[in-house]
Amino acid sequence: MKGSGRxxxxxxxxxxxxxxxxxxxxxxxxxxxWSGHVWAYVTMRWDEIAFTRDNGLRWYSHTPKAQRGFCGECGSTLFWRRNGAAKVDVSAGAFDMPTGLRLGAPSFPENHGDYYGL
Ligand SMILES: [Zn+2]
Ligand SMILES: [Zn+2]
Known part of the structure; x- marks a missing residue:
């Protein structure tokens, strides 16, 4: 195991x-x-994620192309996965510290909310 999250x-x-x-x-x-502000995520292979608990996991499809995973108990945003894709985006905030993560380039910065600058 190299890391964990919840x-x-x-x-x-x-x-x-x-x-x-x-x-x-x-x-x-x-x-x-979906997240309430900016969603921070880490792209990983779906088959590298092993669930120790998944009884709360629910999926929502906003578009026919992808699904968003969240916890049906507490509402946490967790996953974004294109249908059938080998990779999945995982909420950066779900990872236990120390995460070893650093922020890289933003995605869709041109679409940022009008209440903050980049
Ligand atoms: Zn997005
Ligand atoms: Zn939960």
Whole structure:
């Protein structure tokens, strides 16, 4: 195990087989609505995530192309996965510290909210 993460209540918890080093912030309007501000995420392989608890895990499809995973118990935002993709974006804030993460280039900075600058 190289890292672990969880939602706020712990009804979704996981370990990861590899450690990621770069997180990104997505400034698109969908992530803003979903997360409440900017969604920070880490891209990983889905098959490298092993769930130790997943009884809270729920999925929501806002578009036909992708699904967003969250905890149905506490509401934490957790995953974004294009349908059938080998990779998944995982909330950076879900990882237990020390995360070993650094923020990299932002995603969709041109779509940032009008209440903050970049
Ligand atoms: Zn939860
Ligand atoms: Zn986004």
């Amino acid at each position: 939602c706020l209540c712990g009804a979704v918890a996981f370990t990861v087989a590899t450690r990621a080093h770069t997180a990104h912030e997505c400034h698109c309007s969908q992530c803003r609505n």
